[in-house]
Amino acid sequence: xxxxxxxxxxxxxxxxxxxxxxxxxxxxxxxxxxxxxxxxxxxxxxxxxxxxxxxxxxxxxxxxxxxxxxxxxxxxxxxxxxxxxxxxxxxxxxxxxxxxxxxxxxxxxxxxxxxxxxxxxxxxxxxxxxxxxxxxxxxx
Numbered sequence: 846x847x848x849x850x851x852x853x854x855x856x857x858x859x860x861x862x863x864x865x866x867x868x869x870x871x872x873x874x875x876x877x878x879x880x881x882x883x884x885x886x887x888x889x890x891x892x893x894x895x896x897x898x899x900x901x902x903x904x905x906x907x908x909x910x911x912x913x914x915x916x917x918x919x920x921x922x923x924x925x926x927x928x929x930x931x932x933x934x935x936x937x938x939x940x941x942x943x944x945x946x947x948x949x950x951x952x953x954x955x956x957x958x959x960x961x962x963x964x965x966x967x968x969x970x971x972x973x974x975x976x977x978x979x980x981x982x983x984x985x
Contacts, residue, residue: 848895849885856899863903864910877915879941880904888922888953896920897927904935917941917978922953925977926966933972945979 846852846859854862867878880903882896897920904918917939920928928940942963944956960979967973 846882846885846896846899848893851884851886856902859899860903860906864906867907867910867914871911871914875914877917877938878907878911879917879919879939880907880937881919881941882921885921890922890924890953890956892920892922892924892927897924897931900927901931901934904931904937908936915939917976919943922951923956923959925959925963929963929967929970929972929975932975933970937975939976939978942977942979945977945981947982949982 847856863880870878880900882900885892885896900918900920904916908916915938918928918931918935918937919941920931923943925940925942928942931937932940942959944958945960945963946958948955948957963977967975967977
């Protein structure tokens with residue numbers, strides 16, 4: 846996405862590609878999808894507002910492509926409050942939260958446990974309908 850070191854595609858092309866991939870998965874019969882900025886390498890613990898904005902518009906477009914499919918988002922790295930905001934604005938069903946319970950040291954730095962703050966934020970913004978699928982311990 847814009848603002849990342851390896852960014853090369855315009856946002857409109859990223860949106861089109863995400864929607865094409867979502868449509869292909871839908872036709873293949875998947876049970877749900879997750880939108881993730883996995884190519885924004887190297888990850889940072891605090892992605893900028895441009896990433897949150899882009900993830901929101903991409904996720905909203907994917908939601909329009911797959912209106913009845915369970916749809917979630919993860920904003921890397923461990924930008925869990927941003928993911929809640931994206932999900933709320935784009936009408937998504939869930940987020941994947943990294944570092945929900947245990948803190949850990951990752952290639953991005955220290956990832957602190959966020960359950961207390963994340964659950965409070967979700968309540969504060971009125972997003973309690975958004976499910977949180979959480980890592981208990983980092984998978985890598």
